Amino acid sequence: MAKYKRRSTVEAFQWWPNKFPNIVQRGFTVESSEGKITRVWGEIQTKFGKLYMLPGDWVITEEDGTQSVCRADQFQNLFEPLK
Secondary structure (H helix, E strand, C coil): CCCCCCCCCCEEEECCCCCCCCCEEEEEEEEECCEEEEEEEEEEEECCEEEEECCCCEEEECCCCCEEEECHHHHHHHCCCCC
């Protein structure tokens, strides 16, 4: 199967908890024998439904305003900074 890279210009930011107030943040804490474990994720509403992200994921806004979420490792393979 052939592989293709994106060629469009997008705006993007890397999501981290408590840094972007427009992102709904969810999470929970569980106590275990090893201490407290906290899991946090964010969610955005798009025209296609809710999209979920983990800390470090990228939120991408296409030229037409459509938003999507991309894992950090995938983002680095798909996009390069515009100079």
